[in-house]
Amino acid sequence: MTDWARLLLHMTRRSFRAGRRQAVLLCVLTVGHAGVIAAIGLSQRELVDDSAAGDTRGVVAAIALGALAYTVSAVAARIGNNLRAFLAGRVRGAQNEEVQRLVSSIPTINHLEYAPHIDRWNRIFDSSHALAAMPWSALESLVTVLGLVVTVGLLASVSPWLCLLAALGVPLYLANRRADRLLRDARDAGTEPLRREQRLHEACVEPEPAKEILVSGGGADLSRRAAGFWDEAADRETRARLRGAAWQGAAWTLYAVAFAGALTLVADLIRAGEASVGTAVLVVSLATQLQSQLRTVLESLAASAEAGQVVSHYWWLRRYAAAARRSGAAAPVTLSAGIEVTGVSFRYPGGDHDVLRDVTLRLPAGSVVAVVGANGAGKSTLVKLLTGLYEPTTGRITVDGAPLSDVDPDAWRARLSGVFQDFARLRLLVRETVGIGNVRFVRDRAAVRSAVERAGAPTELGLETQLGAAFGGVEPSLGQWQRLALARSLMRGAPLCLVLDEPTAALDPLAERELFDHFVSQVRGATARGAVTVLVAHRFTTVRMADHIVVLDGGRVTEQGGHDDLMAAGGAYADLYRLQERAYR
Numbered sequence: 001m002t003d004w005a006r007l008l009l010h011m012t013r014r015s016f017r018a019g020r021r022q023a024v025l026l027c028v029l030t031v032g033h034a035g036v037i038a039a040i041g042l043s044q045r046e047l048v049d050d051s052a053a054g055d056t057r058g059v060v061a062a063i064a065l066g067a068l069a070y071t072v073s074a075v076a077a078r079i080g081n082n083l084r085a086f087l088a089g090r091v092r093g094a095q096n097e098e099v100q101r102l103v104s105s106i107p108t109i110n111h112l113e114y115a116p117h118i119d120r121w122n123r124i125f126d127s128s129h130a131l132a133a134m135p136w137s138a139l140e141s142l143v144t145v146l147g148l149v150v151t152v153g154l155l156a157s158v159s160p161w162l163c164l165l166a167a168l169g170v171p172l173y174l175a176n177r178r179a180d181r182l183l184r185d186a187r188d189a190g191t192e193p194l195r196r197e198q199r200l201h202e203a204c205v206e207p208e209p210a211k212e213i214l215v216s217g218g219g220a221d222l223s224r225r226a227a228g229f230w231d232e233a234a235d236r237e238t239r240a241r242l243r244g245a246a247w248q249g250a251a252w253t254l255y256a257v258a259f260a261g262a263l264t265l266v267a268d269l270i271r272a273g274e275a276s277v278g279t280a281v282l283v284v285s286l287a288t289q290l291q292s293q294l295r296t297v298l299e300s301l302a303a304s305a306e307a308g309q310v311v312s313h314y315w316w317l318r319r320y321a322a323a324a325r326r327s328g329a330a331a332p333v334t335l336s337a338g339i340e341v342t343g344v345s346f347r348y349p350g351g352d353h354d355v356l357r358d359v360t361l362r363l364p365a366g367s368v369v370a371v372v373g374a375n376g377a378g379k380s381t382l383v384k385l386l387t388g389l390y391e392p393t394t395g396r397i398t399v400d401g402a403p404l405s406d407v408d409p410d411a412w413r414a415r416l417s418g419v420f421q422d423f424a425r426l427r428l429l430v431r432e433t434v435g436i437g438n439v440r441f442v443r444d445r446a447a448v449r450s451a452v453e454r455a456g457a458p459t460e461l462g463l464e465t466q467l468g469a470a471f472g473g474v475e476p477s478l479g480q481w482q483r484l485a486l487a488r489s490l491m492r493g494a495p496l497c498l499v500l501d502e503p504t505a506a507l508d509p510l511a512e513r514e515l516f517d518h519f520v521s522q523v524r525g526a527t528a529r530g531a532v533t534v535l536v537a538h539r540f541t542t543v544r545m546a547d548h549i550v551v552l553d554g555g556r557v558t559e560q561g562g563h564d565d566l567m568a569a570g571g572a573y574a575d576l577y578r579l580q581e582r583a584y585r
């Protein structure tokens with residue numbers, strides 16, 4: 001079965017799950033609608049011929065048939081449209097939820113940071129409506145094709161030459177396919193400029209970047225650039241639509257010429273006494289219907305094609321998520337040896353150089369390890385590898401001797417806790433913002449309050465306070481946000497690996513010291529479990545408290561050891577430490 005057919009089946013099942021009775025009724029209405037078109041044509045022919053023959057009963061029967069056919073057609077169209085909207089709405093919700101679930105089920109973050117991957121799953125979201133309507137577009141195509149067969153049969157009964165009208169469906173179909181392909185290519189190519197446009201516009205309206213942009217006065221320039229990206233995507237799409245319309249226009253012109261030929265043929269048949277006036281009415285009616293049937297087929301094929309455009313992206317995402325969602329060995333409950341990084345190099349997907357090179361480190365159980373280095377040295381990348389958000393390109397990381405790649409990602413994550421440099425500002429209730437750090441305890445007010453207090457987060461706010469001015473709530477200061485993030489990390493009671501990636505950058509030096517003391521004493525208290533703390537920091541007064549210090553430069557480890565050893569070695573660490581010491585004096 002092709003990917004397209006499998007997706008069609010998947011969407012059909014989903015539609016029936018969304019509303020079995022509604023789906024059955026919609027099938028009946030769609031199929032029934034096909035017979036109506038022939039009935040309308042036949043009733044018109046009978047009406048004209050029976051009138052000419054003075055057959056009153058025939059005229060009444062023809063009128064009754066025509067009225068019934070029109071009524072069924074109008075009612076079926078109205079109810080059908082509403083049912084389609086209802087089912088498509090529900091399926092779309094379920095579809096978006098599935099994509100969201102797939103995206104967030106992937107243990108690594110490659111797909112969230114790598115542009116070609118982002119574009120693929122964004123395309124699925126953008127086409128969710130076409131995907132949800134896929135079964136109905138396909139059924140409509142099928143039923144209209146059946147209706148076409150009936151129409152063609154009736155036309156052939158008048159003259160076989162009239163079948164040529166239906167044959168002109170082929171150039172129409174080909175022109176439409178060409179137009180679809182042009183549009184799909186334009187949309188695929190436009191995904192990136194549209195994503196750039198969206199991010200630039202967000203930067204102008206989101207409060208955090210907007211402040212800086214307002215002060216720098218760069219808003220107009222960014223808006224212009226965003227508009228440029230928008231124009232680029234829109235121009236591509238317009239050009240594709242115009243080219244597609246030219247192909248379709250040519251095919252329809254051909255059809256119009258053939259239609260005129262059909263009418264001439266019927267006029268000749270009437271003149272020769274081989275057809276009645278009623279037959280002429282039937283032909284005109286059928287040829288007109290044929291036109292609308294062809295259009296319906298083409299439109300529903302186009303709708304199926306739009307869904308078809310994301311078929312490959314959809315299955316890619318499912319396969320990608322399935323491949324990434326590996327199970328593995330249980331994570332250890334305690335550490336006895338620690339974590340080892342051996343010969344690890346790492347290159348971001350699509351990158352042209354390794355940002356970590358041949359890194360070898362030992363993070364002994366129960367120790368606090370500080371990672372220092374200039375901006376861009378690779379500190380946060382190392383943290384991402386330790387937390388399993390990326391896997392090393394080469395080399396390996398082991399936890400008590402077991403390769404991290406063999407450990408179940410969820411189980412390892414359950415043993416982690418930490419704060420990242422770009423910590424999240426979750427604009428929820430204080431209780432939720434903090435509690436989500438350990439979702440099982442999100443309603444446990446005592447646990448959340450304890451974490452808030454230990455992190456020194458603002459207690460006066462109250463746990464049920466809404467955060468975020470944009471949501472009508474309180475807007476914490478940057479330092480307060482950071483403390484809330486720290487509180488979130490404290491929700492996970494006994495982590496085996498605690499990562500603190502510049503967790504105190506927004507705090508004043510006193511608060512940083514106090515917090516770090518607190519964290520370290522907590523970790524030291526957990527030495528029995530062998531928990532490891534990895535601290536990324538730029539303030540060397542904090543760094544010196546670590547048991548082991550690793551200096552990264554250009555992705556390589558250039559020095560490592562205890563503070564006293566590194567000072568005695570007189571290398572880069574010692575120089576930087578003395579520099580900072582003088583600056584703080």
Ligand SMILES: Nc1ncnc2c1ncn2[C@@H]1O[C@H](COP(=O)(O)OP(=O)(O)OP(=O)(O)O)[C@@H](O)[C@H]1O
Nearest residue numbers: 113348351355373374375376377378379380381382
């Ligand atoms: N998602 C990404 N995709 C591609 N390259 C990235 C990505 N994130 C970081 N990099 C690159 O990796 C290198 C190391 O970045 P990293 O964030 O690890 O540095 P860092 O030492 O933590 O810096 P800082 O002190 O500024 O936080 C940099 O050259 C950066 O440009």
